[in-house]
Every structure is written in structure tokens, then in C-alpha cells.
Amino acid sequence: MSPNGNGREVGAVLVIGGGVAGMRAAADLAETGLKVYLVESTAGLGGRVAQLGFMFPTHDCVLCRGSADHGYGCTRPSISPAFIDRNRHPNINVMTLTEVIDFQGQAGDFSVTLRRNPRHVDVDRCINCRLCSVVCPVKLPSEFQMGMAFRKAAYKAAPRAIPDAYVVERGPYCDDCGKCVSVCPTGAIDLDEQPWTEEIKVGAVILAVGYKVFDPTPLEEFGYGRYPNVVTPMQYERLASRSGPTEGIVARLSDGKLPKKIAWLQCIGSRDQEHPYCSSICCMFATKEAMLAKQRIGEEVDCRIFVMDERAFNKEYTKYYQRAQQTHGVKYTRCRVSAIREDPDTNDLILRYPAPPDPEKPEVSTELVEERFEMVVLATGVEPPARSAELARMLGIDLNEYGFCETDKFQPLQTSQPGVYVAGAFQSPKEIAETVFDAAGAAGEVMRIYHDALGGSPVPREYPFLGQVDDLPPERDVAGEPPRVGVFACGCGPVISHVVDVNQVATYAGSLPGVVHSATIPFACFPEGVAQIESAIAEHGLNRVVLAACSHRTHESLFQRTVRKCGLNPYLLEMTNIREHCAWVHDWEPAAATRKAKELVRMAVLRASGMTPIRRTPIRPFQRALILGGGVSGMTAALTIADAGYDVTLVERSDALGGNLRHIYYLAEGMSPQRLLRDLINRILGHHRIDVLTRSELTGLSGSLGQFRSQIETRAHSARGGGGEGEASTTEVECGAIIIATGGREGSTRSYLCGQDERVVTQLELEDWIAHQPEKVAGLEHLVMIQCVEADEVGYFYCSRTCCTSTMKNAIRAKMLNPDCQVTVLYKDIITYGFREQYYTEARRRGVLFVRYTDERPPLVEEADGRLRVKVSDPGLNDRPYLLSPDLISLSMPIVPSDRTAALAKLLKLPLSDEGFFLEADLKMRPMDFVSEGIYLCGMAHYPRFIEESIASAQAAAGRALTILSQDPLYIGGVIAEVEPLKCVGCLTCVRTCPFQIPELVYDRPGVGELGGHAWIDPGRCQGCGTCTGECPAAAIELVNYRDEQVLGEASWLGAWLPGDEGERQPEAAG
Amino acid sequence: MADRDNGFEPELTLFTCNYCAYMAGDTAGALRLQYPANVKLVRLPCTGKIDVRYLLAAFEQGADGVYLIACPIGTCHHVRGNERARARVEFAKKILDQIGLGSERLEIFFASGGQGATYAMKAAEMTERVRQLGPNPLRKMAA
Secondary structure: OOEOOOOOEOOEEEEEOOOHHHHHHHHHHHHOOOEEEEEOOOOOOOOHHHHOOOEOOOOEOOHHHOOOOOOOOOOOOOOOHHHOHHHOOOOEEEEOOEEEEEEEEEOOEEEEEEEEOOOOEOOOOOOOOOHHHHHOOOEEEOOOOOOOOEEEOEEOOOOOOOOOOOEEOOOOOOOOOOHHHHHOOOOOEOOOOOOEEEEEEEOEEEEOOOOEEOOOOOOHHHOEOOEOOEEOHHHHHHHHOOOOOOOOOOOOOOOOOOOOEEEEEEEEOOOOOOOOOOOOOHHHHHHHHHHHHHHHOOOOOEEEEEEOOOOOOOOOHHHHHHHHHHOOOOEEEEOOOOOEEEEOOOOEEEEEEEOOOOOOOOOOOOOEEEEEEOEEEEEEOEEOOOOHHHHHHHHOOOEOOOOOEOOEOOEOOEOOOOOEEEOHHHOOOOOHHHHHHHHHHHHHHHHHHOHHHOOOOOOOOOOOOOOOHHHOOOOOOOOOOOOOEEEEEEOOOHHHHOOOOHHHHHHHHHOOOOEEEEEEEOOOOOHHHHHHHHHHHHHHOOOEEEEEEOOHHHHHHHHHHHHHHOOOOHHHEEEEEOHHHHHOOOOOOHHHHHHHHHHHHHHHHHHHHOOOOOOOEEEOOOOEEEEEOOOHHHHHHHHHHHHOOOEEEEEOOOOOOOHHHHHOOOOOOOOOHHHHHHHHHHHHHHOOOEEEEOOEEEEEEEEEOOEEEEEEEEEOOOOOOOOOOOOEEEEEEEEOEEEEOOOEEEOOOOHHHOOOOOOEEEHHHHHHHHHHOHHHHHOOOEEEEEOOOOOOOOOOOOOOOOHHHHHHHHHHHHHHHOOOOEEEEEEOOOOOOHHHHHHHHHHHHOOOEEEEOOOOOOOEEEEEOOEEEEEEEEHHHOOEEEEEOOOEEEEOOOEEEOOOHHHHHHHHOOOEOOOOOEOOOEOOOEOOEOOOOOEEEOHHHOOOOOHHHHHHHHHHHHHHHHHHHOOOOEEEOOOOEEEOHHHOOOOOHHHHHOOOOOOEEEEEEEOHHHOEEEEEOOOOOOOOOOOOOOOOOOOOEEEOOOOHHHHHOOOOOOOOOOOOHHHOOOOOOOO | OOOOOOOOOOOEEEEEOOOHHHHHHHHHHHOOOOOOOOEEEEEOOOHHHOOHHHHHHHHHOOOOEEEEEEOOOOOEOOEOHHHHHHHHHHHHHHHHHHOOOOHHHEEEEEOOOOOHHHHHHHHHHHHHHHHHHOOOHHHHHHO
16 A cells, blocks of 8 residues: 555555446445455456346346446446446456455455466457457357357357457367467467466455355256256346347247246245245346246246245335236246156146135145146245355355355444455345445445545546546647548458458548548557557647547547547547448448448548537535435444545434434344444444534525535424524535435324224334333233235335334244244235345244235224234135234334425435335436436435345445545536527426436526526536437537537538449549 | 349438447447448437437438437436437428328337347348338439
8 A cells, every 4th residue: 555646545445256246336436546456256247237138127238327427338247337448447457367365464454365367368459350269169158148059268258248358268178279379360369378376455355246046956856957948047037138149039948939838936945944045036037037028928928936925125126016917917826836847748847736726615725736838947046156155264254154244234244354345145145226235335334444545546537537637738729720630440450451441441531521641550459559540640730530440339438548648639539430330240242341431431520520629527526415314324324424534414304313213122133223323323423524413404405416505404492592482593504415314114004993993003013012011012812913004105005125024023022922922924925035034934933823815805804892803814725714813913014205205305306216215316226326416315215124224225325425525626517418598498398308307497597589597407417318409499409529510510421422332433542 | 131133222321329229239240240231320329319300311411211229118328218219200200201202211220239130130121121112312303
């Protein structure tokens, strides 16, 4: 750790695992000026998520939405353009094919030894021409396509792998024939490359090593590996993915036919003797896969899911589960199938399961039925990652009884080794959204403990990520100069030039108006090529550069850096793709390909001639965060930010801090929530950077990202002197970021005699009794608990996620207080996901009875002769009705958003979900962000969640806020839409059209005809899609870099082609 | 390769977004999928940026056919830019019918970044469709 130029320590962090969690954490850490080593054991980033084509519940691929950076195209398999090779964030060092082999030291000063395994291909010189793969004689199953396609030993994991290069696997199959070496046009392959070790010094470590999918091969009764039409979910995902071996056609592996009847078997490797936990994700992915079958193959496909409990427990998941049944007719059968048989003639699969209830035969049936399916997906569970035991030993961290990383409930991201954090499924099986929360949260924790080093290696985001600003000369002002365009046609060695005649293209380019220099380059992206461009810019006084080469997606930032280094604004570069879009797809017709390349160059020259410099505006963010809500989430976020060195104003509406935590007295896990409450409040009150405003609410907000101005109204204490009784005072708070932690509360109901009979209580009330009047509970003889009560406030049911575990906790306590008490739980689905399954097991072990009911026949509660009576029918027992006479009924109430959530959302201009919770930018990839940057979300304001989940989400929101607060300056604007006020008629078309609700009308300045009011688009929020510009009837909105005059002006390049065939009509022009 | 029966080689303009659709073109390249070299590409930040004026200008400037490729519905990076694009294409199609150019010369397709084959197929499909329709009549008028 050495101090950098500005005197701050340059901190470094090791992130192990290059999947979605590792990438999220690395991107956030890098933004705050910490150096990151991102270590990945395979040849590329992306992890498991890169293989998924669709995510529940939205069915999009959305990896491009992983960050707010835009303009770089889809970044799959990345979550931020910060990972694209030529655009790599300067603070991120990606190390693929790398493993940790030794680990020494302590928090703040770790010394880590890495083994770097050889790739045998120089990433900087690989041009993805694939020749090595063509000549390689070794054919192997493709891991990316889950063995359903082949690859060579010289291969690229996926078309858009990161790093964007091939790899030669010199495993036992490679016979060192050396054909790849001799065919490589750039000499990038070195078969003699040896593994080497490297030692790095870091202050903190984040473990994001993911999970292993359970391998069902040893379970011979399911025939996986023997029956071709029994597949794993990852295979199914690849079949359904548009980038899969069939471009999204789900076909049987035995005969390629589309299956008409598919079964999913749940809990394969979960909730069993070997794996006494729930894998948390399988219910949802099976539902998604069934819906995909309906959408891709046809609604007539019969999709059957054999499941014990459908665990759909996050935002909009309940609705998704209902849509699967009601809209798509996906059928759920409650049972656990124990074996699969195959019909060898058809490769169809035969399942035996208990006959569904028959109303004609009221007695309990033991009959089994057989049914034939054309494909069976084994919904395999989540296991600890492959090397976890070894890694744990090396890092000195504890594993829990299941082999996952041990964490404390109140420090969910902290391992037992100080300075080492964990994120994602290695902590506990979890889905993508929770993994992203964890990753951002672990990054937030690192920022907190490593606050001295924040900003140690700042990377201004004026042009992300062109490198350190002190390398760059001042920008030359080209305004007023006529265009002096230089055109460079890259041959990419033989790769482009063997199809496209690049000499002809360059000659043609030289004839175009405004072009003062044109030339060919053998390899533009190599240092020699870059040098050639640099010297030509200087020599010919170029003020626009056109590069006819490969994809802007992979290489634009490299050449933007090149022109910027020569003093030109990076937006004076235009790239046109004559490789992927020309040479590679027209190599049967070289003449036509050359003509197309010329036309593409003509278009690019015209476009470049109209380009103007684009600059982003620097602002200084206010060095303070505003946090709304003083519960466990708000307090955790406040402490994270304050410990990291920034001021916090914590606003709480009620009289005291604590939120719901004040009413939680014990936990299933056994820790004391009241101790946590005391600790948090003491730390908050003692922190010199935290101002607490209780009895306060946000009443006004202006400004945006980095510079918000808020009004906080505080009600006076009525008993005190000072302000008169009830009189309110208003405080102005300037802040750079806002965190919403307004939480939720227990909903209310009038059903089940709640509020009408004192023997009907809520789970919270029962918990209060257990904690404070245990004798009352000990005296109970029969306690009935009813799950999934609908809240009167919401009007429809959604899973509140925490109630099943609370029920287990209270049921176990009731049994402990009086083992003779009969406890009966009436439920629809028991949702004790992750390791919480153990409390369900424990409750059953203690004799708690579980009776399932359905939506169609909910339990009936009535009072008769002074006794409570409950009538319920279990469909698993032929719907035979039970009659219960409890002396107490406790209701699992749903959690609803805090009061006035809707009003707050309106004030902040943020959307709400159907359930009434705040709706984030993306349900999967950005659960703590809003499209409005600078505002973050955590805790139960997002959705009902456990304490540990609230803490992780609060650390995530705090970490995200720190990425804003630590930028000085912060840049806003760029390629965004701008309104010309004097043209605006205020018709609100843009307000309606914008997908992000950004345009608004402002009335203090004149619009068209000098009348008051025009539309205004916040440059800090605009996403630059241009959707409003395409619809504005007055053409008053322009998208920077795509202004009408640039697209529709004098240049005619949208229509007919100018170059003649084979260049015969072209004038000869010198470069 | 599509047939060349009537000997007419149409010139097409393709508008794509910067996300899925452009990526699908890159994927088609990476997979070396061959398609007719009759299509030139105009890249927009999002298909939501498409303007009816751009579509009409392309025909005015002599394009024989114009099509768009956007992210699949529901997966637009900008949430619903592709839906706006689809609506504008429908509107422009009406104008093309009214002025006698014919709405068949304009189309919108949807492809995800991995769908290189779809990208290539649409180029062939549009080339063949426009080849049957013949040259853009506006070209003759200009000549």
C-alpha cells in the first residue's frame, strides 16, 4: 500500500469470483477509488448468470441493465461496461484462470499468493479470427452450452466472452500438434506458456465464489445421464436461451423433437437428508422454465411441476406464480416423485405419483397413477462451491454445518475472519437480486472499514474510462474549423483484407468530401496501429477520425482514447464495422463486400463531418447523505456512510429510532434483537457525523444526483416549551445522495374474527406474550396458527416472506413452554427458504401439525358456544375436513408498506410496485438503485425481509451512495436529450413518452412564443435513449450526437448507395 | 443466398439499436453466418430514437427497403423504446401505403444479442421481399 500523488493511501481489495456478485462489488469499489483484483478461476467473467437467457419474473436478459452507464451496447456477460476489455475501469485488474493458493496476514494487510494458469493466448494480440479453433483437431463438449454443443481445445467460451479472446486448453486431449500456433496471424499463441505465481497485497477480501449445482448423476433412480430426455435446469436454460445451441428452441435431446409434455421435479438435492436446507431458487426457475416452454413451444404444451411447497417469496413473485397457473395453465402437483422410468422405444419418461383427490371417493386414497412425459427437468439444488473447504482452510474462515460460509445474523456479510467478506450464494443459496444486494453490501462494508483509502486512486468519469486525466493534453477547440477527416481502413491482418479490398476502400474514402487523409492499417488496435493513427492526426491536422474496422462495442473506447490523447474530443471519432458486419458475413462475395464497406465508410465520413465535441458537466456533490427511516436498515446505512467519512442526516418519523426492531424480542436463530437495537442506537447517537431528526419527515425536494436540496419538517414535542404545541420547524438539508429505508409494518385484517374475538391475535402479539407473559402461553392446550392472511390495506395476497419462519419460531416456543400443547399450522406453502428449513424440521420434530389449505377453500373460523372453531380441508388428504377447537388463534399478518409510502414516492418521483413497495431500476440487476441516480433503496421499503437481509441491503444502498459521494467532481450529462425551450409548446408528449418519467414542465422560463413554461429534462437523470425526440411534434428535443441536422441534414446517407460495383466508377484519389 | 431471378439487387437500410440488435449483428459475424450484402446499417442509441422522418427520408434518398431490428419486446434496455419504434413503423407504413410506395418495403423485427441467425435470416428475407417488389419508384423520378 503506497500513498499516491494526492497523499491518500492507495487501497487494494481482492474479489474472488468473477460472476455477477464479484463484478458488481468490483465495479462499486473501483468507483470509490480503490484498486480491485478480480480473480476468476475460469477463462472468462460472467459466472452462472452469463448462461441464463431469461430471468424471472420479467423474462428479460437485462445484463445490459446492470449499471447506469450506457452507450456501450449490451455488455453480456458483464454487468457494467467497466469490464469490456478496451474499456476496463483503470482500477480493476481482471485475472482469469487464476486461483488463490496462499493467504497470510490480517485485515488491512493481507498477502495473497495467486497461481496464474496459462491461457496460451495473448489477450492483447488475439483478434478473434477463430483460425486456431478451425484448425484444432481436438473436439470437446462445450461447458457453456452444458455439453449440448462442441468446442475445440482452442476455443472461445462464448461469442461475447470477457476477456474477448480465445483460449487454448492444453489438457490431456491436446497433443501439441502446434497447428494453432502456425495459423495464428498475429503470433498470439504460445503453447509453452507456464503457470506462474504472483503475490499481491490487499487490505480486504470479498468472497463471491458462487455455488455448485447439485449433480443428479448418483441418484440413479432419476436416470440422468442414461435417459436422454432427463435434463438439468442449466441444460434447459441453454436450450431456451437465444444464445444457446438451438437459438432458443427447446428440443428433446433424443430426437430433436419439440416436447409436448414436460415435467419438473423439485427439490432434487434440496430439503433431503443430505441437504437439509432449501435451495431458494428452484421453485422460481422451474416456474420460469415452464412459462418459457409455453411461450416458445406453444401454449398447448403440458407443463407440470411436482413440488412440495411453491416458494415464490420476492417482489412480484406471487403474482408471477399466479400468472403461470391462470394465464399459462402451468400445473402444480403437490408431491415428491421418487423415480423415473423410461420407455426405451420412444425415450418418453414415466412418472408415478399419488392420485389427485377425487371428490367421489372421500376416503384417503393410497392409489398411485402413472403418467408419461416427453421431457423431465430435474430441478437440482444449490451446493457449496467446489473449492469452498480448501478456500475456507486457507483463509481461516468458518463454514456452517451445510458447508456454506458461516456468518453472524447481525453481520451477514462478515466472515469469521476480519477483513474477509462474503457475497452471494456462498453465504446461503439465493437468487440474483439478493446476490447483487450482498455484493454491493460487501463493497459498502469494505468502503467503511477501508475509509482511509477511499478516493486513493480516483478515476474521473468525464469520459468513462479513458484513463487518468493527468495523462491527457488539453482538448483542442475545433469549433469553426472545416472538417478535416482522416479515414483508416483496418485490414485486421488477413481477417478483413482477405474479403474486403481495404486498399480500394481507403482510396475511395480519399475521394469523399472533407477527407484529407486515408490509409490502410494492418492492425489498428495494436500499438503500432494506434501510433500510426496518432502520427497521422498530428501530421494532417485531422479534426475528425473514421475507423473502418471491427465493432465499436469492443474497440470504440480504445480509439476514443487515441483521439483524446491527440487533443481531440473523443466524440469526434466514428467507427464503422467492416469486420463482423461485412468481411465475416459476406466472404462468398468479396466484390459486394467491398462495395458495402465503401458505402459504410461513406456514411461514417458524412456522420463524422457533422459531429461536434460532447462534454459532460462537472459538479461537486454535497458530502452528505440523507437517510429516510430510522429502523435497522436506516441505522445500518447511516453507520456505514458515516464510518466511511461522510456526513449523514437520519430522518425518522416517529419519536424514537428502531422501527420494527422494537417489537421483535427473540429470533429463530437465538440472538437478541434488542441487543442489536441498543447497539445500533448507541452507535448512531455517539457518531459525530450523524445528525438524527426524529418526529421528522421529508416535505420537499429539488435538485438531482449529487446536489439534492431537501426540506425536512420536524414536529415539536408537545410537552416542551420552545416552539408552541404541535408547531413544526423546517430544516434544509443539502445532500449528494438519498437512501430510502422507510420500511413496512404489519398489515391489518377483519377476517378470521380478528379484532372481534380476543382469542384471535397476530403473530406479533403472540410473540409479545411469549416474551412477556410466558405463563399465559404455557397454559394453552390447542394453538392454531393461520398463514397467508391477506391484508385489508392491499386487497390481494403476496408472500411476506418472513411469516413462515416467525411461525416456526413461535410454534417451537409454544411447544417448549408446554410440550402437551397441540400446535396446528394451517398453511398454503411453507416458505422457510435457505437454512431456515431447519426450523420447519424442528417444529415437526416437536410435534407441530401442519395442515395445508388452498385458496379455493380457506379455513373457516367461527365462534360457537363460547368456543373457537376452525374448519379446514387438506387437499393432500382427499380434502377431508378437519374440525379444530383451539383456545388461541394466531394470524400471520402480511407486511405492508409504511404509511404514506405512496406520498413519499410522489414527492421523490419514484415508481411503486403493485404491492405498494418502492420499485427499483431493475428487479434483478439493480435492486437497490432507481433509474433516478443518487437515490437508493433498502430494507422493507423494498419488500418484506429478514433482519440479516435488511442489513445487507442497507450496506448495499450505503455502498452505492458512497460511489456518488466520493466522486469529486461528479460528471453529469453527455449523450442526453436537450429541450430547446423556445420551440416547446408544452404538449406533454415527452412526459408521456419517456420510459423513465424524466421530462417535466417548468414554468419559470418561457417556452414557444415567449409564453411561460416548457419541458425540462434533468441531465443528471436522462438515459439518452432518444425516445422523446422521435415523438416530439415540435421537434423541440434533440439527442446530443444524434441531432436532426446530423441525421437528416444535407448529408444523404440513409438511402441509396453511392459506390458503384467493384469500384469501377470510383475516382482514383490519393490519401 | 437468396435467388437472383429478376436480376434486381435492392439496396436496403437497416436501423438497429446499440444493444441487442447491433449485438445480434456482431454475433452473426462471430458465427460467420452469410447473408446478402445488400443491407447497410444505421446505428441508433435505441430504436426508440427512430423518427418517422428518418424512415421516410431513407425512402426519399432512394432506399428500396428499410427495416429495423430492435431488442425483443420486454427486454429493451430503455424499457419500451422498441415498443415506441414499433408504433412509429406502423404509422410510417400507413403513410407509405397512402403515397403508393407500399408498406411492404418497411418492417420491424426483434432479436436478442445472441440471435445471430435471426439477424442474418432477416437480411435475406427483406432482400428477397424487396427484390420481388422491384426498385424504389422514387429513384426513377429523381433520375
